[in-house]
Amino acid sequence: MVTTVSVAQVGALVGDPARVAMLQALMDGRALTASELAQAAGITPQTASGHLAQLAAASLVTVSKQGRHRYHRLASPEVARLLESLMLLASNAAVRRPRTGPRDPHLRLARTCYDHMAGWLGVQLADALVARNWVELAEDGALVTPEGLNRLAALGLDAAAGGRAKLQCRPCLDWSERRPHLAGRLGAALCTHSLQRGWVRRQSGSRALNVTPAGWRAFHELFDIRPPAAP
Amino acid sequence: MVTTVSVAQVGALVGDPARVAMLQALMDGRALTASELAQAAGITPQTASGHLAQLAAASLVTVSKQGRHRYHRLASPEVARLLESLMLLASNAAVRRPRTGPRDPHLRLARTCYDHMAGWLGVQLADALVARNWVELAEDGALVTPEGLNRLAALGLDAAAGGRAKLQCRPCLDWSERRPHLAGRLGAALCTHSLQRGWVRRQSGSRALNVTPAGWRAFHELFDIRPPAAP
DNA sequence: CCGATGCTTCGGTGGACGCCGAAGCATCGG
DNA sequence: CCGATGCTTCGGCGTCCACCGAAGCATCGG
Structure with a gap:
């Protein structure tokens, strides 16, 4: 199973709360800057920078630089679908948590x-x-x-x-x-x-x-x- | 984002090579014993046991005991679809690895x-x-x-x-x-x-x-x- | 040219977790 | 009743990695 490691690598990327928070913030298809994503995830810019580099290396997000900003967006609809699957199973796992999804x-x-x-x-x-x-x-x-x-x-x-x-x-x-x-x-x-x-x-x-x-x-x-x- | 942690937890579960290997072995819908899964993942039974306990706790797999065997299967088609998404992005990430998928x-x-x-x-x-x-x-x-x-x-x-x-x-x-x-x-x-x-x-x-x-x-x-x- | 802003790289620290050996329960066969 | 098999729990080891502070580059505004 050569590809198994790859699969696990992608899994590990979506296994970190900070990275998931950033990906979720991108789920409507907009492009956000690194600082915005850092704030969304509640971490410092330098930590976010590291995470974003990993996500980009794995082709989960794409980056486009404009001036001193770097805009990040989901690399493909497949990534959005991966997150969907993940959120679905996540709420299933929280057995009988009656209040599903966002509170807003x-x-x-x-x-x-x-x-x-x-x-x-x-x-x-x-x-x-x-x-x-x-x-x-x-x-x-x-x-x-x-x-x-x-x-x-x-x-x-x-x-x-x-x-x-x-x-x-x-x-x-x-x-x-x-x-x-x-x-x-x-x-x-x-x-x-x-x-x-x-x-x-x-x-x-x-x-x-x-x-x-x-x-x-x-x-x-x-x-x-x-x-x-x-x- | 209360649910974020949950999402990351599920992500972390599919972020380990051994666990992913076991889940992939279950992807055809069959039920396998703990030892079979341990062998599929290339780990010892006691390690597999720990992994399977986590997967079961998160409702990614279900267990049914028959005699001294414990049969594990994917808890739902949604889990299979999560793995699909994952494998898809994993092969994308392996940039231009011409030989995709299994070799058999x-x-x-x-x-x-x-x-x-x-x-x-x-x-x-x-x-x-x-x-x-x-x-x-x-x-x-x-x-x-x-x-x-x-x-x-x-x-x-x-x-x-x-x-x-x-x-x-x-x-x-x-x-x-x-x-x-x-x-x-x-x-x-x-x-x-x-x-x-x-x-x-x-x-x-x-x-x-x-x-x-x-x-x-x-x-x-x-x-x-x-x-x-x-x- | 200069300071401010956005982002990155570097180093060190701490916690989390996967792994196995050994031992402990269950179940089956005889 | 006994040993064999399947699986689990426990303890300790080793590694990996997220995190932040500090410093280093780019870019923008003036």
């Missing part, structure tokens, strides 16, 4: 998960599409039904995804809700579509998404989603 | 990947279904086309998957071939179907699959797949 109510309501929407809103959207039989979701795979393909195209979702029949889909188990939401191209298309129409807005300096009044109207009309009673 | 030619030709088929055969099957426009595969999601649903049902694949329209699908990047193969329920159905019809047989004590003469005939007739020239 904004984050719990709606947030980005790399390129798609997660949180309460993400799960509601997934449920709505499943209820309409546009999509089937299993733990381990998703299926967009023929009807769903037509309806989603009629909504203009295919434009955001690059044309008809490009709405590949995959389930992504929601970190805070512990139920699947939509990822893959369909999930990404839903997210960009919602951002373009002004249904949701990125909350600066965070992965949280704010739902606008227009957004609540649209989600209600299209998917019968109302603001939750108890946030 | 049997493993490279065909093997199980938890519940579906991987290796050369798995990738060929995926390519064939994509070429027939039954399936679309993207890096980050899959789509079974309406035509594909009908054709796969006609082959009897839905029976193995539990009924019509239960052929949810997801892509899984092949470890040795570095190209996607089919996972999810469709992938699992293809695998059980092939096993039931005697097209492939499990090679005992390994994740490798042997393709039978009948299998080569079937794969050729249905998907125009022939044995590779250079194994």
